[in-house]
Amino acid sequence: MEDRHTVSEPRPLSAGGGDGAKWEVDIIRDGNLIVDTFTISKEVLPPRKNKKGKVLWRLPSDLDKTVSGYKR
Numbered sequence: 001m002e003d004r005h006t007v008s009e010p011r012p013l014s015a016g017g018g019d020g021a022k023w024e025v026d027i028i029r030d031g032n033l034i035v036d037t038f039t040i041s042k043e044v045l046p047p048r049k050n051k052k053g054k055v056l057w058r059l060p061s062d063l064d065k066t067v068s069g070y071k072r
Helices: none
Strands: 005-007 011-015 021-029 033-040 055-057
Touching: none
Parallel strands: none
Antiparallel strands: 005 021, 011 021, 021 033
16 A cells, blocks of 8 residues: 655744744645644653653754754
């Protein structure tokens, strides 16, 4: 089965501060039709912890620390 959906590059919405950094991402069907747009934030993707409570992964606290291809 071929993949029909892709995800756009994240677009920054807010730079952080008290509520943390937020990004907006589009779900694209067949290369050009945007079917949905959603916000990525610490409320949507909270930090992942192991059984001992140690944080294994979390979203960056500001936009300058993204690890994806997005550069400010």
